[in-house]
Amino acid sequence: MLQRHTEVTTEFRRDECNPITRDVLTRVGDKWTVFTVVVLGGGPKRFNELKRSIDGISQRMLTLTLRTLERDGIVTRSVFPTVPPRVDYALTPLGMTLLRTLKDLHDWVSSNADEITQARAAFDRRSAVQQPL
Template sequence: MTLSHRDETTCEGVSRILSRVGDKWTVLVVEFLSDGPMRFNELRRLIGNISQKMLTTTLRGLERDGLVTRTVYPTVPPRVDYDLTPLGRELLVPVKALALWARENIDRINAARARFDLTGR
């Protein structure tokens, strides 16, 4: 079965979107922003082990994709808030479901990993 040009473009587009929304940093940022707007350093502190560069890159990508807004307030120093757009709020449904699934199954997954590692593979 051959794919038409339209099908290839659709697959590529879907692949790029899934790469963005399936990224671990994206999932965490979206989940934390579900509580409302946050400043960069708030997000960084809550996420914990993310570098400044990675958080900047993630937020820019989410802004580019229309999932996050960046609002700059003219204060000294400038205040910048990040918030989910309506499209970003729609993304919360699968993100929260995935996070819940991970929390509910972490013990089973860790046990499976331990069994696999014992086999030396």
């Protein structure tokens, strides 16, 4: 099996791991954030459209996720003066850059899925041999 190597720096300056960096990385690594951003990548959605599109998310979790994404400037919330009020959520330009990053991550997983599957199988075989019966 061919090993692919790329030049990646693994050293972080102390200021690169500040609280905002850790907080945002935690947020964008959250599964509900990923699903919400991906769904909104298809265009503006109402709350219930989002909820129906994200399997397993509760109303409370979607509300919390949207609020945090809005606070971080990734999502906009637009209220229209109708009866009843209509509220749409959409990605901001910053949110679109996150969507592109998530697509790159998805593409990486897809292109390396076979190698990951083989690594998991090898690990599981080693773990099974090491486990006492």
